Amino acid sequence: MTKLAIMGAMEEEIEPLLAHFENVNVVEFANNKYYEVNYNGLEIVIAYSKIGKVFASLTAATMIEKFGCDTLLFSGVAGGINPELKIGDLIVADKLCQHDLDITAFGHPNGYVPGGKVFVETTKSLREIAIKVANENNLKVIEGTIATGDQFVHSTERKDFIQSTFNADALEMEGASVAVVCDALNVPFFILRAISDTADMDAGFDFDEFLKSSAKNSADYLIKIVKEL
Numbered sequence: 131m132t133k134l135a136i137m138g139a140m141e142e143e144i145e146p147l148l149a150h151f152e153n154v155n156v157v158e159f160a161n162n163k164y165y166e167v168n169y170n171g172l173e174i175v176i177a178y179s180k181i182g183k184v185f186a187s188l189t190a191a192t193m194i195e196k197f198g199c200d201t202l203l204f205s206g207v208a209g210g211i212n213p214e215l216k217i218g219d220l221i222v223a224d225k226l227c228q229h230d231l232d233i234t235a236f237g238h239p240n241g242y243v244p245g246g247k248v249f250v251e252t253t254k255s256l257r258e259i260a261i262k263v264a265n266e267n268n269l270k271v272i273e274g275t276i277a278t279g280d281q282f283v284h285s286t287e288r289k290d291f292i293q294s295t296f297n298a299d300a301l302e303m304e305g306a307s308v309a310v311v312c313d314a315l316n317v318p319f320f321i322l323r324a325i326s327d328t329a330d331m332d333a334g335f336d337f338d339e340f341l342k343s344s345a346k347n348s349a350d351y352l353i354k355i356v357k358e359l
């Protein structure tokens with residue numbers, strides 16, 4: 131690896147990452163800020179994309195194509211679907227899908243468009259490092275499927291659809307788009323999330339209450355992983 135990209139979607143998701151670094155150089159590009167640091171012998175570029183698949187794709191592609199990053203790690207929060215995932219718990223995606231991608235009218239499965247695939251897998255070697263770090267630090271981490279869509283999910287009806295259609299463990303609004311970009315550009319990546327809510331009718335309240343603490347759980351774990359790269 132020569133240059134590492136670390137992404138979040140919201141400012142709150144990268145603040146606890148930036149808190150670990152000194153001498154940060156800020157570069158402005160395409161209506162966004164990119165934070166360059168050197169850490170542990172690595173060149174790192176950090177950015178938050180803004181919420182949703184379009185902004186996340188733009189930021190991931192920018193970090194790879196403009197900044198020359200050759201590995202990408204994502205840190206942030208998610209809504210839990212798997213009942214084993216409680217608020218604050220960590221999930222590392224083994225694969226991701228887009229739950230709101232729908233051309234079923236033409237006989238295709240949910241999440242599929244021609245030329246694409248329903249699930250994009252994350253990079254096994256990075257997942258293995260993450261699990262090793264979790265074991266060494268006694269952290270409970272679930273490896274599972276993350277479903278992404280341009281919706282903040284706050285109903286059991288939508289949550290149940292995503293669970294039954296994709297067998298997803300958690301949901302959020304950026305991961306699968308980052309996965310599509312990294313997969314297409316052959317860049318190793320992983321998506322890490324900590325649970326901020328359980329995507330039901332209380333999700334909005336829980337998200338506001340737990341965004342910061344869960345984002346910090348994810349960021350602190352990610353920093354431990356970066357030290358092992």
Ligand code: ADE
Nearest residue numbers: 207208209282283302329
């Ligand atoms: N990220 C965190 N919680 C979420 C939710 N309930 N829906 C979509 N994205 C989320």
